[in-house]
Amino acid sequence: MKNLSIQKTTNPMSKPAPGEALGFGRVFTDHMLIMEYDKGIGWHDARIVPYGPISMSPASTCLHYAQETFEGLKAYAAEDGRILLFRPEENFKRLNLSNDRICIPRLDEEFCVESLKELIKLDKEWVPRQEGSSLYIRPFVIGNESRLGVKDADNYLYMVLLSPSGAYYPEGLKPVKIYVEENFVRAVRGGMGFAKTGGNYASSMLAQHTAHEKGYSQVLWLDGVEKKYVGEVGAMNIFFVIDNEVLAPELDGSILAGITRKSIIELLKSKGYKVTERKIAIQEVADAADAGKLQECFGSGTAAVISPVGELKWGEKVMVINNNEIGPIAQYAYDTLTGIQWGRLEGPEGWVQEVCRL
Numbered sequence: 001m002k003n004l005s006i007q008k009t010t011n012p013m014s015k016p017a018p019g020e021a022l023g024f025g026r027v028f029t030d031h032m033l034i035m036e037y038d039k040g041i042g043w044h045d046a047r048i049v050p051y052g053p054i055s056m057s058p059a060s061t062c063l064h065y066a067q068e069t070f071e072g073l074k075a076y077a078a079e080d081g082r083i084l085l086f087r088p089e090e091n092f093k094r095l096n097l098s099n100d101r102i103c104i105p106r107l108d109e110e111f112c113v114e115s116l117k118e119l120i121k122l123d124k125e126w127v128p129r130q131e132g133s134s135l136y137i138r139p140f141v142i143g144n145e146s147r148l149g150v151k152d153a154d155n156y157l158y159m160v161l162l163s164p165s166g167a168y169y170p171e172g173l174k175p176v177k178i179y180v181e182e183n184f185v186r187a188v189r190g191g192m193g194f195a196k197t198g199g200n201y202a203s204s205m206l207a208q209h210t211a212h213e214k215g216y217s218q219v220l221w222l223d224g225v226e227k228k229y230v231g232e233v234g235a236m237n238i239f240f241v242i243d244n245e246v247l248a249p250e251l252d253g254s255i256l257a258g259i260t261r262k263s264i265i266e267l268l269k270s271k272g273y274k275v276t277e278r279k280i281a282i283q284e285v286a287d288a289a290d291a292g293k294l295q296e297c298f299g300s301g302t303a304a305v306i307s308p309v310g311e312l313k314w315g316e317k318v319m320v321i322n323n324n325e326i327g328p329i330a331q332y333a334y335d336t337l338t339g340i341q342w343g344r345l346e347g348p349e350g351w352v353q354e355v356c357r358l
């Protein structure tokens with residue numbers, strides 16, 4: 001590929017054995033991608049190099065002012081040996097929207113997709129083949145100028161790491177318990193809730209930690225102004241099924257526009273379900289639960305694909321949903337989307353791209 005140099009490792013690492021528990025994001029492949037930006041020059045010196053530590057100034061701007069954006073997507077090994085990517089251009093489009101928000105220079109989206117494919121080809125033996133496992137891909141950008149003044153940086157690094165990761169549900173899809181957060185907020189309109197940036201995660205950690213201690217797996221964020229409307233869950237978007245209608249909070253700038261969310265909406269609509277994106281008050285959800293009309297609730301994101309919610313706790317109120325079991329719409333969305341991603345089902349044109357064969 002033009003403008004991409006490749007330095008292969010002379011010291012390959014040992015790959016996890018088939019069947020070994022991989023967990024998430026702890027094992028990395030032999031290579032990584034790195035590219036630099038300097039003001040006046042632009043992005044340059046894209047290269048694939050052996051995976052390893054990088055050196056940087058302790059005054060690097062990202063360490064002090066959190067000028068950082070990231071993405072998360074996966075490569076899947078199909079049974080017939082194809083390595084597949086799911087809508088990767090959507091991730092790099094979103095990376096640029098995140099970049100715009102915090103003054104990081106835009107990347108060439110096509111180059112990002114193509115260079116990612118080269119990296120995966122080189123490390124294709126690392127794509128796990130066990131059912132449900134995949135190669136998690138983490139592109140990210142950091143401000144990397146050595147200066148303590150508060151200002152967008154003149155220098156940046158773009159990097160891509162690959163991490164073989166285990167099945168999210170080794171024991172099958174189990175509904176989770178979610179805590180509706182009423183004190184802390186994650187983002188406000190006009191803030192950076194729509195951007196995939198580390199700062200949003202830093203601000204969410206205390207609430208997440210507290211919810212964990214109370215026995216809940218994640219928090220459901222409400223809007224940051226009135227704390228009335230449902231936003232999203234931790235690293236997932238949220239759906240409700242009320243009275244046979246699928247509801248998703250509208251993209252109001254304070255929630256992340258999930259690619260899984262978008263894909264689910266498209267799939268459910270084409271299957272004939274009524275799907276509506278709008279403001280959803282938490283009171284409306286509670287009223288529906290009381291009236292026996294809250295049929296399903298589930299989260300969506302690249303990591304879990306679908307995460308059924310079995311219990312929602314809002315103040316003193318506990319809503320148990322669908323007897324704490326996954327509902328038919330969540331199951332349909334999960335089966336269809338994972339079927340497409342692993343190459344078992346034909347998806348809409350262009351959703352799945354072949355990188356190479358094993």
Ligand SMILES: *Cc1c(COP(=O)(O)O)cnc(C)c1O
Nearest residue numbers: 235236237256258259260301302
């Ligand atoms: C990444 C992310 C999601 C899910 O997005 P997908 O593209 O579906 O993986 C949802 N919410 C937040 C805050 C996220 O960072």
